[in-house]
Amino acid sequence: MNSINPAAADEESPAWVRALNEAQREAVFATEGPVLILAGAGTGKTRTLISRLRWILHCGLARPWEILAVTFTNKAASEMRTRARANWEENNDAPRDEMWRWIGTFHSLSLRMLRGFPEAAGLQKGFSILDGDDQARVIKEQAQLLKIDTSQHRPRTLLEMVQGWKDLALLPSQVGSTDQSRWLKGDLGEQLYERYQERLRDLNACDFADLIFHPVRVFQKETDILESWRSRFRYILVDEYQDINTAQYLWLRLLGGGHKNVCAVGDDDQSIYSWRGADIRNILRFPTDFPGTQTIRLEQNYRSQPRILRVAGKVISANTERAGKNLYSHLPEEEPVRVGGFWDDRAEAAFISGEAENLRRNGLAYSEAAVLVRITAQMRELEERFLADSLPYRVVGGLRFYERAEIRDALAYLRLARYSGDDLAFERVVNRPRRGIGETTLRHLRTAQNSTGGSLAEVGQRLLSGGGLRNPAARNLAAFLSSLEQWREHVESLPLLDAARRILEDSGYLAMWRTDKSFESAGRLENVESLIEGLSDFESMEVFLEHVSLVMEQWQGADEERVSLMTLHAAKGLEFDAVFLPGWEEGVFPHMRSREDKRDLEEERRLAYVGVTRARRHLYITYAASRRLHGRVEVQRPSSFLELLPESELAFLHDEAAPVVREGRPREAVKRSRASLAVRWRVGSRVRHEVFGAGEVRAQEGEWVSVHFADGEKTILSQYLTTGAGDV
């Protein structure tokens, strides 16, 4: 039994305990039974969880390897590991790395378990892990075998479908027919899922969803395996609980089912990943799943000034599916939240660029400002403006290093050199650079493979020794296979770094980029070079490849003085003194695809909440009447989310700016053409401010015109005035 009394948080306690507030302490000290920490944005959620981990160690309730601490990202895991260690090393000697290996991501931890019982999951020792690209190729291949038209059903979509089922922990046979018919005719979906899994088994591989799902199924079937893993951990801690999917939920429930010392932290209001399987209902029903749960709310926000917090609170209170929290702050009240509309995305970008510069002149570092967009397409205009204004910025997120084509190519070479049976790697690089081994030759190989089995490389070898060299394709293939043999020797005999360099040089891959004269080839070469250099940190190719498949780390430059530009999703967990939220227009935010479904719309609102709560002191919410999207100018109404903002906390940008209503008449006869206009727009009942807009105009020269918006909905526009076609 826990003998530590909460009152013991006195002078005797470590400083990190004394620094906690009352609710946080409660969460830290409640060491028995299930605990749900419902923590609002900026309330010290992760800090509290880490303190709890340290407290358990501090009191000697468990040793490091008896605590299973689960996060979603490697970054969070390594932060937790470092902080837990700091404490331990003060009081214990000989800290070893293995002690902390049960602090990790869902995927890395589950993989570690799965490595212990691959056969039970139908895999063999040394199975590999597919990434998104490999998965897409496997699914495409299987879809085509099932005669599914892959131009109508794009592989990415099919993959999403199958992944969705796996995230729900559904086997092919358990996929209901209604669920299937949303995507494909009859039971094609189920068949595709089934074949995809078969193919993975043949490849002795699993995808990311399997990393969770395989252990879940094994735990459900094999009680002794489950028991041995259960008894290993005395405490389970989970960060970002609102982001778990059904499979992860089952995984946790199975592992935590014994002692029930499961502690989850999360914020239901920040659940923004439903599209990758996360289900907000998991956190909402935690107390039912784990009877006897002690629910603790962290509501004191240490991040945002009160006005920003009130705006956030108002936005999120429009949602119905939530546990409910009331955030408060003792920080001093500052300037209101600024809201403003612009003629188009260019004007909006110009404002942001200029305002970031203003803030900087007033002493705010560039790195303390961030622009958070809903969709990546919004970034382009902003970047162009920043470049033109020489405003230093950096894009956070986006294509990660290991996802770049050239890095994936280079990795495929290395994988193939190490594991010549890696067919996916084989297919990726056989003809890159061009070696005259095209689709036709590959088809021959695959057909032969179906009857004889073995890897593509083996099959190729066999075909060649049987038939001799006749056509150019066969000669080319022979050449490639013999290089492959050489590369394998390199891996065995040379130091890792030298082997890699030789392989990429001999294969002509580096030469391919050197001769390529497109403007990005130099950058690609550089990337491959830095990959090669990075190899020096690893003892063997196996270790390196394992690292790569799980740790898709961000390739980020040093922390420079730059304004951050990223999507709202990428901003979760971050904070800045000043935050700009552009693009608050119907269709962009909330996004078009989220408008029909109430649950999707609530998720968009949570996204807005996440955006608003990133800001400490200054917040700007803007929108544009027209915006270039998909290569055309789209006209959209201001976001309905704007109506949620409490007037008392806002200041309208144009109240301070030059007059914005441009009254006028069309200069020339305009017939059903796009024209510029200015509108008055109401917020709530009282506040009015001006918006530049554009719409469909029908008028003769000199006439007043009316403007019709495409959706024909009742709009919040109250007055239409034009300045004439093309007059911006």
Place this chain on the structure above:
DNA sequence: CCCCACGCTATTTTT
């Protein structure tokens, strides 16, 4: 087998 022209479509993205 390779190349090019054409048409289609278009959130969010960790592991």
Place this chain on the structure above:
DNA sequence: TAGCGTGGGG
């Protein structure tokens, strides 16, 4: 706008 997949011609 751009990135991808397809289909026809060399």
